[in-house]
Amino acid sequence: MQEEKQKKMPELNMGKKNKTKLENKALLLVGVGGQGTILASKVLSEGLVKQGYDVKMSEIHGMAQRGGSVTTQIKFGKKIYAPIVGAGEADVIVAFEKLEAARYLFQLKKMGTLIVNDHEIYPLPVLLGQQQYPDNVLSVLEKQVGKRIGQLKVLQANTIAVELGNVKAQNIVLLGTVIKALGLEDLDWAEVLKEFLPLKLHELNIKALEAGLRL
Amino acid sequence: MKKLLTGNEAIARGAYEAGCVVAAAYPGTPSTEILENIAGYQEIYAEWSPNEKVALEVASGAAIGGARALAAMKHVGLNVAADPLFTMAYEGVNGGLVIVTADDPGTHSSQNEQDNRYYAPHAKVALLEPSDSQECKDFVKAAFALSEEYDLPVIIRVTTRVCHSKSLVELGERAEIGVKPYSKNVQKYAMTPAHAKVRHVIVEEKLGDLQAAAEQSPFNRVEWGGRTKGIITSGISYQYAQEVFGEEASYLKLGLTYPLPEQLIREFAAAVEEVFIIEENDPYLENSIKALGVECKGKALLPVCGELNPGIIRQAFFPEMIKAENGESIEKAEKPEGNSQAELSIPGRPPVLCAGCPHRGLFYALSKLKDVVVSGDIGCYTLGLTPPLGVTDTVICMGASISAGIGLEKAFQQGGVPRKVFSCIGDSTFFHSGITGLVDAVYNKSKICVVIMDNRITAMTGHQVNPGTGRTLQGEETTALDLEQLVRAVGIKTENIRIVDPYHLAETEKAVREAEAAQEPFVIITRRPCALLKDVQRARAGISCMIAPEKCKKCKACLKIGCPAIAVKEGQVLIDQTACNGCGLCQQVCKFGAIAKVGE
Numbered sequence A: 001m002q003e004e005k006q007k008k009m010p011e012l013n014m015g016k017k018n019k020t021k022l023e024n025k026a027l028l029l030v031g032v033g034g035q036g037t038i039l040a041s042k043v044l045s046e047g048l049v050k051q052g053y054d055v056k057m058s059e060i061h062g063m064a065q066r067g068g069s070v071t072t073q074i075k076f077g078k079k080i081y082a083p084i085v086g087a088g089e090a091d092v093i094v095a096f097e098k099l100e101a102a103r104y105l106f107q108l109k110k111m112g113t114l115i116v117n118d119h120e121i122y123p124l125p126v127l128l129g130q131q132q133y134p135d136n137v138l139s140v141l142e143k144q145v146g147k148r149i150g151q152l153k154v155l156q157a158n159t160i161a162v163e164l165g166n167v168k169a170q171n172i173v174l175l176g177t178v179i180k181a182l183g184l185e186d187l188d189w190a191e192v193l194k195e196f197l198p199l200k201l202h203e204l205n206i207k208a209l210e211a212g213l214r215l
Numbered sequence B: 001m002k003k004l005l006t007g008n009e010a011i012a013r014g015a016y017e018a019g020c021v022v023a024a025a026y027p028g029t030p031s032t033e034i035l036e037n038i039a040g041y042q043e044i045y046a047e048w049s050p051n052e053k054v055a056l057e058v059a060s061g062a063a064i065g066g067a068r069a070l071a072a073m074k075h076v077g078l079n080v081a082a083d084p085l086f087t088m089a090y091e092g093v094n095g096g097l098v099i100v101t102a103d104d105p106g107t108h109s110s111q112n113e114q115d116n117r118y119y120a121p122h123a124k125v126a127l128l129e130p131s132d133s134q135e136c137k138d139f140v141k142a143a144f145a146l147s148e149e150y151d152l153p154v155i156i157r158v159t160t161r162v163c164h165s166k167s168l169v170e171l172g173e174r175a176e177i178g179v180k181p182y183s184k185n186v187q188k189y190a191m192t193p194a195h196a197k198v199r200h201v202i203v204e205e206k207l208g209d210l211q212a213a214a215e216q217s218p219f220n221r222v223e224w225g226g227r228t229k230g231i232i233t234s235g236i237s238y239q240y241a242q243e244v245f246g247e248e249a250s251y252l253k254l255g256l257t258y259p260l261p262e263q264l265i266r267e268f269a270a271a272v273e274e275v276f277i278i279e280e281n282d283p284y285l286e287n288s289i290k291a292l293g294v295e296c297k298g299k300a301l302l303p304v305c306g307e308l309n310p311g312i313i314r315q316a317f318f319p320e321m322i323k324a325e326n327g328e329s330i331e332k333a334e335k336p337e338g339n340s341q342a343e344l345s346i347p348g349r350p351p352v353l354c355a356g357c358p359h360r361g362l363f364y365a366l367s368k369l370k371d372v373v374v375s376g377d378i379g380c381y382t383l384g385l386t387p388p389l390g391v392t393d394t395v396i397c398m399g400a401s402i403s404a405g406i407g408l409e410k411a412f413q414q415g416g417v418p419r420k421v422f423s424c425i426g427d428s429t430f431f432h433s434g435i436t437g438l439v440d441a442v443y444n445k446s447k448i449c450v451v452i453m454d455n456r457i458t459a460m461t462g463h464q465v466n467p468g469t470g471r472t473l474q475g476e477e478t479t480a481l482d483l484e485q486l487v488r489a490v491g492i493k494t495e496n497i498r499i500v501d502p503y504h505l506a507e508t509e510k511a512v513r514e515a516e517a518a519q520e521p522f523v524i525i526t527r528r529p530c531a532l533l534k535d536v537q538r539a540r541a542g543i544s545c546m547i548a549p550e551k552c553k554k555c556k557a558c559l560k561i562g563c564p565a566i567a568v569k570e571g572q573v574l575i576d577q578t579a580c581n582g583c584g585l586c587q588q589v590c591k592f593g594a595i596a597k598v599g600e
Helices: A002-008 A037-050 A098-103 A137-143 A157-164 A167-181 A189-194 A199-214 B007-017 B033-038 B052-064 B075-080 B082-091 B116-123 B133-150 B193-214 B236-248 B262-270 B284-291 B310-317 B319-326 B328-334 B359-367 B380-385 B400-414 B427-433 B435-443 B483-489 B505-517 B534-540 B557-561 B585-589
Strands: A025-032 A054-059 A069-077 A090-095 A108-117 A149-155 B002-006 B022-025 B045-048 B069-074 B097-103 B126-128 B154-159 B165-170 B221-223 B229-234 B250-254 B256-258 B274-278 B372-375 B420-426 B449-454 B497-500 B522-527 B544-547 B566-569 B572-575 B595-598
Touching (some): A025 A098, A025 A108, A037 A054, A037 A069, A037 A167, A037 A189, A090 A167, A098 A137, A137 A149, A157 A167, A157 A199, A167 A189, A189 A199, B002 B133, B007 B154, B007 B165, B022 B033, B022 B052, B033 B045, B052 B075, B069 B075, B075 B082, B075 B097, B075 B116, B082 B116, B116 B126, B133 B154, B133 B193, B229 B236, B229 B284, B236 B250, B236 B274, B236 B310, B274 B284, B359 B380, B359 B420, B359 B505, B359 B522, B359 B557, B359 B585, B372 B400, B400 B420, B400 B435, B427 B435, B449 B483, B449 B505, B483 B497, B505 B585, B544 B572, B557 B566
Parallel strands (some): B022 B069, B097 B154, B126 B154, B229 B274, B420 B449
Antiparallel strands (some): A025 A069, B002 B165, B221 B250, B544 B595, B566 B572
């Protein structure tokens, strides 16, 4: 319904430098408390504002932070109403942790893009040995390609971040990947990123961003 | 200039631009960032009060004194602050008084899902409901003016999705209103029964005036679209309704939701074929509108429980469309365990006490006691109820660990089966509303043991300072409350007080055993700063525990402390060095000496 309303909207630069009709886009970042999903979302939202979009971003704080599942939702386009992304509505999902990719797959639009960080963080029931961390997450997701998932991109953001000097920069590697997936490379993202980080972290994170953009 | 702000940041900005000079709050999700952001404006005096009642009273006094003042709290905080709220409606203001209540539909981080809109008619104050960040800012500014114009406190009611969603806000300049002169007026500001009788009549008159003005209020607007459906809505529900119905429907978007614009509602209803009320949680608007004799549908279609979203509305109004357009993918919305997940069993990811959390040592020690009842409280340590520690029996509200603990113990005693009750409360929660419970325990000779889990900070809401920290919200050094002295002052005997480091298990276990045997009220203070505090993290960086595989008998005793840094991978018990802060609790529970601390 939202998309119908956009028919008369002006064109903005979207998607690999092709002028395409603007549609509202929805994005979901999912991970585990402490992985830096919120920082990545903030940088992304700020960049989208700079590109002239109406942007809404929604996050959940509080108890959910303590090692729980964390989601941030971003919507952008000409005019956005609801700040939250519903089931089957996300154009792109970026999962900072493998299990969370599977958990939130129901929110992916049919044939949407799923970016998965091939990284495992054991939830408490697994730590306690009550449940198994499934070993078939990626294969199950792969089977959905062409049915449920349009594009599946699996990467080792943690390994890349460690090679760059600090595992914590994995969120910015993933940020780079999602910028590319959305075709938003035109903006100087390094400049946006700098606004959110202290000087001493600039070099590392810009490298992480560039690494993500190359993947 | 437009900026992307959360609703909370926008509320803070609105207070700044409105010339607010005093703001007070107690932290609580989803309201916390309001005061954190206000504190950044040097023109405003901002404080973390010990609780919401104190916060609202500070703001009330400031408003009587002529200042524009704001108090912010989460929904349940307004229960604590309800006492001053109701009487401040009678007293009215001098400088504007704005109360922000942040409700939590969906209980993302709360113990209930109460709908605080009802407080407005109940307390007889005005109610505004912004639906995005721009409105948060605009409504706060307007609320101060409205408060002064009608001589009434104004409630701004927001919800989690408004508080924690970012959207664009046009920034403005601050209006330097200053502080109005104060003149003594006991008939207005000293609410004795004689004065209250008079003031009650005045409040009703003021509400009548405000109700008439509501008809023309810029906060309430009609957006004409298709006339078959007329939607009356407010707050975040407006955004959801717009997303679902677009231009197919007409909207009466209410910003001022108490008093309601009765004539406007009737006119709108008469101009559309059918009226629907789209609102989250309780039928607040629906009941009021039905009481006007206007036919409408709301909760017959939409749920009372849980958070609303466009999907739920779509399902209620266009079930056929959902099947046709989205097929199976939306079915999964109802049942997240859809197709792909059938082949895959996804373990849940419940919140857990952090690696190195000082609360763990206490809960582990309590888990060793037989037949004790643990009365819990609100904070990170609410997680003491989750496995494997699983010691907590009850959680009600802030401070109830102690007072409900007293009641539990009395019940067991009256029933002839006495049991030891431990009341576990954090330092900030103790300052909030635990002290009076402890006074009761002493005065009324309870035998409970109160454990004050002193981690020097309000941790769960993101490290806000509290009276025990020794620093104010705006960064000034101040007198830190002395817990031991306070506990002694209310009458706990020195021999019934233990101060322990919860990282030292033997010491902690000894204290809980002594408390268990005590026949008088007993206090244990577990003292150790939150593991996530920046200086704690810095000091402990590099310290961690390691398991020597050759010594490990795989007895898994260390897993019983529920530390997220310890896991079994391919048959080996391993400690994640990056997550571990070397608290050493696992080392102390290992009977085989297989765990060593490194990096000290």
